[in-house]
Amino acid sequence: MLCVMDGMAVPARPGQWRTIYLADGTALKAELVGDENFHFYRTAEGVQYVYNPDRGYYVLRDAKTAPTRSMMSLKANAGTRGLHRHNAPTQPNTLYSGKKKGLIILVNFADTVFAAGHDQALYNRIANEENFKYGDFCGSVHDYFKAQSNGAFDLTFDVVGPVTLSSSQALYGGNNSRGSDMCPGEMVEEACEAVEDMVDFSEYDWNADGEVEQVFVLFAGQSEADGGAKSCIWPHKWDLESALGYPLMIDNMVINTYACSNELKGTGALNGIGVICHEFTHCLGLPDFYDTSKPSVNYAMGNYDLMAAGAYNQGSYMPPCYTAYEKMACGWLTPIELKNDTTVEKMAANHEHGPAYILYNEGNRDEYYLLENRQKKGWDAAIPGQGLLVTHVDYDATKWNKNSVNQDKNHLRCAIVPADGKLGWDYRSMANDLFPYAGNDSLNRYSLPAATLFNDNADGTKYLLGGLSSIKRNPDGTVSFKFKAGRLPDNTTGVVFYESFGKCAGTGGNDNQWDTVSGFKGTFAADKTGWSCTQTMYGGHQCAKFGSSQHAGATLTSPSIMFMEDDTLTFQAAGVGKTTSTVDVYVGNTLLDVITLKPQQWSSYQFVIKDKGAKTLRFVMSSRMVLDDVKVVRKNTATAIRRLTISESGMEDGRIYSVMGQYMGTDESLLPPGMYIRNGKKFIKL
Structure with missing residues (x-):
């Protein structure tokens, strides 16, 4: 019979202090923190103790030997049944x-x-x-x-x-x-x-x-x-x-x-x-949305969420409303996607069944921001603050199923974007997490905090394309804000993606050295973030080697690229070793071709892409591959800044360009400091 518990649990109620005893009889006051799978007692000075049942007293917690979630081997059936709707549901569950x-x-x-x-x-x-x-x-x-x-x-x-x-x-x-x-x-x-x-x-x-x-x-x-x-x-x-x-x-x-x-x-x-x-x-x-691996360090969603610390709101008699994410996951809410410039007036609160809005990462729609109005009324009467709650979600099925959504403090996958820039775990600090706060009424790539992403957006950056401004909590408890849609760079012509692997400073490939014993051992370093491979990645001489001689079937995936129909993909590739090998080349889920690599010899490849939208390239290899100069080019290449002219109506178009000719949109307020060109004239944004 199996009699050991490793399931999903509620966190300890905050404020549970008791006297614990050490080996020498010393009595200490300490607070219980954590959950069923990982808990200890912590003194006011931050020293952590665990009970040793064999000795009958408390000992210092050893972080190196403390159980981790992976050691606990959560059973799949104790997970979340795969419940997730990252795209808003069209039908109720x-x-x-x-x-x-x-x-x-x-x-x-x-x-x-x-x-x-x-x-x-x-x-x-x-x-x-x-x-x-x-x-x-x-x-x-x-x-x-x-x-x-x-x-x-x-x-x-x-x-x-x-x-x-x-x-x-x-x-x-x-x-x-x-x-x-x-x-x-x-x-x-x-x-x-x-x-x-x-x-x-x-x-x-x-x-x-x-x-x-x-x-x-x-x-x-x-x-x-x-x-x-x-x-x-x-x-x-x-x-x-x-x-x-x-x-x-x-x-x-x-x-x-x-x-x-x-x-x-x-x-x-x-x-x-x-x-x-x-x-x-x-x-x-639904999983836990507090940090299940490092108790009390960061609740991520805090007292705004039943699945974090909110279960104890008002002595556990007033659990908070389901968040917009939780309502969406259960099929009880369909968030409104913001795509175009929008002014939202008098957004009703969550407890009044108000709407939620969603802003997607166009390069990876498993990542998004959710906007909801939370007010201290109804089931939300005991939440810490009032205003616009912004939640950043980066869904990963494995993390959800293993109940490890917010274990990585540097990559919280369902967490508040705090208006004060401080994601604390105590109730008082959480009161400052909702927008607006202390004059902070904006959220975009240039605000503090910024609208950052974990995955590349369609423009190659790790920021939301659009942004919020003029966030306001109205006297009647509604919320208003303005959404300014972002604009992708004006890549109607020219090179829209280029990976040179020029940062790879090893040997092999471009120096005509093909010995894999001494070569291709350098550190992999790409120009673009987001490259991944199911096996090893090494740097050659301004090129990169992927795959292993011991395991066939490695898959290399590129960062997300925003394609338009009839874009041209080119790259150079070579085989490693002395025998030929093959590579299945995909854009998204579309197979472009199965190419044959010549051993120790570069070959150039070119494909015209018929798909469009944000997609990745995939290279499925039968063996090892050396890759270089991956480029996507849009037809009718133009290398200079085109002259801006007066339209027939006599109005200038107001389009803003960088000094390198990249279209930057029309809203000067969203630009970082620097020199730009508008209506044919240079100007400086301070």
């Missing part, structure tokens, strides 16, 4: 629309039971009652999901129990050597078997595939994430096949995906719905 029923099983342990009054009747209200009000509660789980989906997702629950399990909580929630719960799968298995005669599990199969969508276990007492002992269970979402080694089969239905959360907060008060909504959202297929 039928799985997450209409009337749907879930199951909540209330669970006592042999040594821990629900407090008086925390019974099935109360939890039925917490789960299902419309406009639910009780103590600090501001709504039910049903209310929350109905609001996020704008009424499209009518979710209710059968709430059963409590049932009492055979063992103490420590059996199910006790930690292993790295701090993870040992046997939560057994808790779920016992709970499901205990209610077998109370429910019809087929009612929780939403798509008639013979598998229950999820089972939710709500257990008595506290959780380790919120003030409980190390023997308490940490709320999480996982699957029984990974936890136990097998799924359950009840009523001829497969039961695999589950989630769980706790009855009480660390204070002993009744827990709110924030953690329930967080873990249930994992069951819908």
Whole structure:
């Protein structure tokens, strides 16, 4: 039986301080940070400690030996089911629309039971009652999901129990050597078997595939994430096949995906719905959007997002609205793409089902910016700030499925673009993250922060083409802004892409040296960023070698290039070794030709491209290849700045050119400082 937990979990509730003891008896105050898969205690001075169960005291955390997400081997089924809509959905997600029923099983342990009054009747209200009000509660789980989906997702629950399990909580929630719960799968298995005669599990199969969508276990007492002992269970979402080694089969239905959360907060008060909504959202297929590998360093989406720190807003009684990304992923929102110059007036807020806008990286449409209006009302009443929330998304299926979206602090894949330029994790600093802030009412390639990208845009830069200005929060809580569309360089003629590999300073190729033992060992250095190869890349003498003699089938991919019909592609290539080899040459998914490389001899190749749009070149090699001078040329080449003339109407056209003849658009405000030409005259932008 497998009894080790590595699933998706809620982060620790901020502010959970306790006294820990070291080997010499020293007592320290430290705060719990992290999640189920990676957590420790940190003192006010920033020193980190972990509990050593073999020694019975806390020791300094060793960063070199601490478990990483890759070591934890998250099972694919604990991931996100591939849920992603990077292009706005045109149809709602039928799985997450209409009337749907879930199951909540209330669970006592042999040594821990629900407090008086925390019974099935109360939890039925917490789960299902419309406009639910009780103590600090501001709504039910049903209310929350109905609001996020704008009424499209009518979710209710059968709430059963409590049932009492055979063992103490420590059996199910006790930690292993790295701090993870040992046997939560057994808790779920016992709970499901205990209610077998109370429910019809087929009612929780939403798509008639013979598998229950999820089972939710709500257990008595506290959780380790919120003030409980190390023997308490940490709320999480996982699957029984990974936890136990097998799924359950009840009523001829497969039961695999589950989630769980706790009855009480660390204070002993009744827990709110924030953690329930967080873990249930994992069951819908969405990952965590805090940094799951370096707890407390950077929450990325902070308290603006249920799937980050927002699960604890207002003591977990007021989880924030789904972000525009999350609504889009579930099929509840279709963002409006901004392509042309647009003035947006009185944009309604997220909690009022206002619109969202999307700005794509035209070189890679898996990367984009989302714009939404967030105001401190409705489910967003407890968010840190108000204004235009800008989220930068760079989707990668592997990162989403492994729940590692924001593990790299230098490449956060779903994170706020902070108006103050500081992406902190504490609540007070997050209040400054929305636009406008302290006079900062713009976001473009020249603003601070800038509208940067991780992947090349269609113009070859790592910036959005367009930009925002005049961002304003109106007295009525709406937001207004202006969008100025970017313009691609006027590459109607001339060389539109050129890679010389001139920065490669090794030996081989252009120096007529073809010995692969001593040559082609230099560092690969390209003029353009974005080249990638499934095998090795080395620098020759102002050329580059790709592929390996030991492995056939390497694929070389170029940066994104904006093609127009009838562009001409040229390059030089040669084989390595003493035998001929072949290369399949693609533009996008279109095969141009299968070329044969002569060994140790340059050949020139030329193709007329019939595709258009932002595409990459791909070279699929049977063996190794040396490549040089990759060029895309547009017909009717012009090398000089054309004379600007007065039109028949007597108006000058206002087009701006660099001194090298590159068209730069017509908006002087978007230009960096330098010398330019407009209407035939030079001018200097300061």
